[in-house]
Amino acid sequence: MAGQRPQQEVSAWRPRIPGVVEVFHAHFTEYAYPMHVHEAWTLLIVDDGAVRYDLDRHEHGTPHDTVTLLPPHVPHNGSPATPHGFRKRVVYLDDTRLADDLIGPAVDGPDLRDPVLRRRVAQLHTALTHAGDKLEAESRLTLISDRLTTLLRPHHPRSPRPDPTLARNLRELLDEHITDGLTLDRAAALVHAHPAHLVRAFSTAYGIAPHQYLNSRRVDRARRLLLDGLPATEVATATGFFDQSHLTRHFRKLVGVTPGRYARENVRRLDRPDP
Structure with a gap:
């Protein structure tokens, strides 16, 4: 806006969550990114304004109701699409969270209009801002990775039906680790289940997520x-x-x-x- 100085507000950190390379929150009014690449997956939501960007020689945009997933090693840029700029939250994920065969579908359709996914990504960022909410962040990220895979790979096999025995086993583990805590990956290894299936089984059986129970x-x-x-x-x-x-x-x-x-x-x- 005329008469106002460009704003650049950023915060970045690396939480101790497996698969998360970096968390990046920013507010830019006039700054434009040149063409560049990341070696990590870029999972992006815009809370205010919008971003326009080019990916694989095609123009895209990020209205506030979408989730944008930019694949690794694919050049892209970015600039404000509104006069007052944009406010965004980004989490960069390594290749343990998303498979390489999703790169092509992500290039073809990086902007995902999915209210459940959008809500979960916002909830993940809230959890990532608090050092003590590791189990919540792990659980939310696991469900996000699973939903991204389903959206980008429509014929991805559905997860097994919820298992009450599995849910009870996780509850007993959480009861044993109330004070010292338990990571989702460790719990999944102990009960021999996929983390996403474990979270869904528990939530279905008890009507509450594992981190909420703990x-x-x-x-x-x-x-x-x-x-x-x-x-x-x-x-x-x-x-x-x-x-x-x-x-x-x-x-x-x-x-x-x-x-x-x-x-x-x-x-x-x-x-x-x-x-």
């Missing part, structure tokens, strides 16, 4: 420890949360108040004289 068990333990008088910092460590802020976020989501307020209300009740 966090709710941790919050339950945190409530008991807070009522015992332990400070929130010690409770976070004792219940497997990354830090106090990680505990606070999930505690408030499930209980409706912060751990501090929860503990204070308990103290007030104990201090009241008997009637």
Whole structure:
């Protein structure tokens, strides 16, 4: 816009999630990418504005309701398609997450209009911004990879039907690892199942995702420890949360108040004289 300076806001990090090379969030108003390539898959959503780009000599665009998947080693560029630029979130994935035979279909149709996929990618980015939500990020990424494969390879065989026994086995594993946690890949190896099938089996059987189950068990333990008088910092460590802020976020989501307020209300009740 005339009279305003171009904006360039970026943040980038490498989470400890298998298959994730980099997470990149950016807001550009006038910056244009020249032709370039990545050795990783580029999974992109645009939250504001739009991007126009060329891929394999064909012009494409990224309205906010699409998910864009750019394959590795294929040149592309990018520039704002609106006067106020664009705000985007990108996760770069290595070849363990998506097979090489998807490169051709991704070149032919990189922009995917799929509301479920769009929602899952946004949820993945939210999980990736919090260091303690590794199981959630792994679970969401596994389902995203599976859905991308299904969309780009229509004749991809369907996953097996949900298995209640498999779901129960995962629940028992999560119960054994409430404090120390458990990665999705490790759980899948222990129960001899594909990670995506494992997540679906659990969610179908119990109506809750594995990471939600684990966090709710941790919050339950945190409530008991807070009522015992332990400070929130010690409770976070004792219940497997990354830090106090990680505990606070999930505690408030499930209980409706912060751990501090929860503990204070308990103290007030104990201090009241008997009637």
